[in-house]
Amino acid sequence: MLKHIDHTYDARKVLPDHVKPVQLDNKRHFSQLLRETNRAFLPDSGTTATIKRVGFILPEHFSMMAFTAAVDALVTANLVHSEPLFNFSTYGIKANKVRSDLGIEISTDGALGEIKPAFMGGFDLLIVCGGYRCSMAENSVLSSVLKSAAKSETIFAGIWNGAIPLAYAGLMDDVRCALHPDNHAFMRERFQSVAVTDNTLEIGSKVVTSAGPASALEMMLQLIDRLQGRDIMRAIREILSCDQVAEQGSNKLNGNTDNPAMPQNLQDIIQLMRSNIEDPLGIDDLVACIGISRRQIERLFQNHLDTSPGRYYLELRITHARRLLIQSNASVTDVALACGFVTSSHFSNCFKDYFGFSPTHVRERYRNSLS
Structure with missing residues (x-):
């Protein structure tokens, strides 16, 4: 006993x-793992964060699950920091309303056809969120927007088959690409300069791609690490990855330790x-x-x-x-x-x-x- x-x-x-x-001063600091757990409640570090602009381009029948996984990471980033780290906007291609793969129609912040292509170059990150039933045909408006944004320092990301519009815009040449297996044959046949892989996620310096909803969250964590730092990324992972299923099939909740x-x-x-x-x-x-x-x-x-x-x-x-x-x-x-x-x-x-x-x-x- x-x-x-x-x-x-x-x-x-x-x-x-x-x-x-060790003699400590009046202010104590959490060790790394528990600092991530408590980050949302810690006082301001005194440094001013630069808010990063993120734009989501949503074709008809985009994957709602993939989109919400990506957005959730950004919202959580703002929650674990004393000041906002990201703001995000959504854009349809032809209209202000877009129907998802679930049949749910969402209102966006604008339609690409009504926006000057140069405007999109002001984003730090542009994400094309594809889906199982998204069209594989080129859209001239979307291609024009992506080509214009490529002249800036914007990072591009494709989710599911969102890499295909990036390829039409010439952003995927000689770039390793992750996308949904259903679209591998089309991508290899239509864009022979694109290096299609069997990986769920491919991280490049200018283009990042993921193959579906499950990898969309990990893709966003990697991008947040790049844009706002590893500590923020780890704090988000602590919150959003607690129920991630391990390779061995364990259904036990994951803690930060x-x-x-x-x-x-x-x-x-x-x-x-x-x-x-x-x-x-x-x-x-x-x-x-x-x-x-x-x-x-x-x-x-x-x-x-x-x-x-x-x-x-x-x-x-x-x-x-x-x-x-x-x-x-x-x-x-x-x-x-x-x-x-x-x-x-x-x-x-x-x-x-x-x-x-x-x-x-x-x-x-x-x-x-x-x-």
Whole structure:
């Protein structure tokens, strides 16, 4: 039976006797994995992000599933950052309303036939979202728009068979291309200079293509990494890829620490920590449960997570507290106790050190954002 221990964080409990605790300033920073989990609630870094413009070109019968996967990544990017990172617009080819493959008609921000082709060159990213029943014939208006935009620094992307309009515009010559298998024969016959591959995703410097809805999300994550940085991409992946089915067919939800590359001992320790949030375990308890030395545990955390066991445990508890605060009506005192803190004042101080605001303020700010 595990002994009851003091719930307050003490660096001395997770460091060997000969190592002095690191003296921290009043502001603490989450280690990488948990920083991604909490990014949407962290204070402004002080740097102003450049908003990237994204345009979606939607032919008749475009894949709604692929389109929403791509848009969801952009919307989530704006949610995990204190300031907007992307704005996006949608365009039909001939009309302001476009019918999707589901028979659902959506209103767009404009029709390409009513827009000067040079206008589209102002986008950082232009995406042609195809679909199973999209026409394979060239559309002169679309080709003109794409050719004009190609004179700028715009990045182009094709989803499903969205690469075919890019090929008509001459943007796919000698470029590796991913597209839906049903369209491989047509692309190879009609555009012999295009390097069609069997991959679900192809990332080029100027053109990015994906073969369908499932790969559309990954394509957007790669593009967001390029346009706004890896930290933003990882934060989005943490939110949107939690139910991604692994190759071995596992149907277990993925967490940000569910990395099969991590040593099994480290995975076991983290799982122990997750399972003991209200009554945190001491380092000696972890040693007894896992069967390896204190020093080995410290090395695992330092080598793979770039932090100490105690610091990581505290971050898990603070993250758990943040979730309870915004998802329940429990008092700050009850949240503190549920996360292993002896007093609400100590909890509030730790919480503010990480998030820059008190627990009550974070809760109110989150609820105000929903209204």
